[in-house]
Amino acid sequence: MNPPSTPITFEAIRSDLPPVRQEHGLRQQIQDRWKQTGHKLIVLDDDPTGVQTVHDVYVITDWSKEWIRQGLADDRHVLYILTNTRSYQPEKAAEINREIMYNLVEAAQEMAIDFSVISRGDSTLRGHYPLEVQVLQNELSREAGWEFDGHLIIPAFMEGGRYTINDTHYLLDGDTLVPVHETEFARDVVFGFSNAHLPSWVIEKGGADASDPIQTISLADIREGGVVRVHSKLLATHGNAPIIVNAASYEDLDILSVALIRAMEMGKRFLFRTAASFVKSFAGIEDRPFLTAREMMSATGQNHGGLIIVGSHTKKTTEQLQELISRFQIQTIEIRVAELLDEASRKGELARVRDQVEEAMASGQDTVMYTSREVVTAKDKSDNLTISQTISNSLAEVVSSLRVTPKFIVAKGGITSSDIATKGLAIKKAKVLGQAAPGIPVWLTGSEAHLPHTPYIVFPGNVGNRSTLAEIIGTIKI
Structure with a gap:
């Protein structure tokens, strides 16, 4: 359920959380692993802002096989495909996702490339969820024969002050954490919603039934249990069930990313509905200074x-x-x-x-x-x-x-x-x-x-x- 409508500062809520777990060098380990395996991360971006955390990667706006091949041929392990589906009706959004998956599977099979798909959505919970995740699941099952164990919901966006804590998604306004259902974004005329509590939001949007248990990965799991506990929880997933991920720092996402890679190496397969910060972590992309004039x-x-x-x-x-x-x-x-x-x-x-x-x-x-x-x-x-x-x-x-x-x-x-x-x-x-x-x-x-x-x-x-x-x-x- 949504938290009480009582203003709370980030510092106050942070003081009640387990301390951030410091494990140095994880981002480099992640990057090295992708380079060794040749595995590609394909990010379907529902508007052009999804590259807001990364650098030195390419984005294509044409998802014909010709342009997908060009993107896959690059030695980088991340490729963004701009779909702009947030601006379309649901039927058109589904059609775009289906077309991309068909062309992507064909091109990847011809080039003997393995890949994972990330559906990059809005950090304030707007967009075609669960539609896009369901279409990806169905098309990859049909075209590639893949079955998925879960889809991770990770709307945390550190650069924009969006944090998921105790299964509730917040926007930082000054020093105050505001549950996103109390912001103007929840009143969006197309993608409005009434729940910042993410399990409730998933049910509201039709991503699960009210009777379905929704698995969560808490900050205690990440910060106290580390990679071992998160990995264990990922191994227990099945049936492409939604998995809510709490995160309030890049260190949280890096631990999650390492656990995910280990689970994938053991045969688990996942889809992702995430904001932009997760891609930076999961791809192992290091920080760089802001651009000069x-x-x-x-x-x-x-x-x-x-x-x-x-x-x-x-x-x-x-x-x-x-x-x-x-x-x-x-x-x-x-x-x-x-x-x-x-x-x-x-x-x-x-x-x-x-x-x-x-x-x-x-x-x-x-x-x-x-x-x-x-x-x-x-x-x-x-x-x-x-x-x-x-x-x-x-x-x-x-x-x-x-x-x-x-x-x-x-x-x-x-x-x-x-x-x-x-x-x-x-x-x-x-x-x-x-x-x-x-x-x-x-x-x-x-x-x-x-x-x-x-x-x-x-x-x-x-x-x-x-x-x-x-x-x-x-x-x-x-």
Whole structure:
């Protein structure tokens, strides 16, 4: 059940937990193991923000066999496939997952590559769960003959202050831990929910029946029992049952990852529904410093202004936009959403915005293009998705028509950043350079892209504090 609605600080709850278990060198052990075995970790990312913890890996946006082969041929043991399924209706999301699994199994079998699949979802519990996990299970059973012992649910995201403690998922707001069912994300018009207590959330979403026991791996299991106890619990799983994983530090995830690898070596097979932090741990990817201003600027567009695109309507995003505008002299161009949703005025509105953006960037002005802040909603969930898609597609259309290369590009919001990547920039394969700030990844567009070799900063709608966007732009301006 959900915890009482009483504010609690992170320090207060942390003082009641077992101390973090310090086992040095686990990340390197994990990385070495994957390199020795040649096993690949395939991460299906339901929006482009899932690479927000990793660096020096590739993400592909085209899941045809040709591009999957290219991704598998790389000597790296991690490959991200951007699905953007969070922006689609359930039927379309299922279709995408099925198509990817069919092509992936065929390509991997031809290349004699073994792999595991991670369904990367939102750290605030939004997305198509359990649908995507069920589709993966069914397709891999049919195409590869695999049976799964469990699917691990790991929404902890350290960089964004999301922690799972006592089976409840929290968001850190300042010094206070807020159960996620009390946040604006739980009121999402498409993926809303009422439980932060994860076993209850699984039942609410249809991932288990109320009578089914749901296994959990507690912080006591991880911190007191270590790899041995977690490994033992993993060996006892069967039937692709949901397994809730508590985690409040990367050390917790590293112990889990080692235990998982040992269980897999004994024949156990798992699926994963996780936030971004787990991938970094399970892949054995070490930390690296945040990117410098030079690493986030395009050589081609260095004399032009940068472009910031804001589509997300979360309260956090609006505050960040206001802080950016108040702190810097920056050209602001508002896209009037009502004009976009009216077929008669849409074309003219897009032309107006594109011309103003090009003129500002060509003169060297950093420019923010943002949607009007009034949220337009409908009564039906599918209609709300359609509205979101129309707005996001419009932003991408502006980018695809640009004839001026910006110094850098920032896209704010998950659906927005995906459509900018795939439709606006026509990216097929990009390299993840690293992060601009905690949880904010930077891609380098490929040679095939519109605006090639341009740093593309993917800024999630639910990450950072009020000043984070302004601080990133300030770093590049220095």
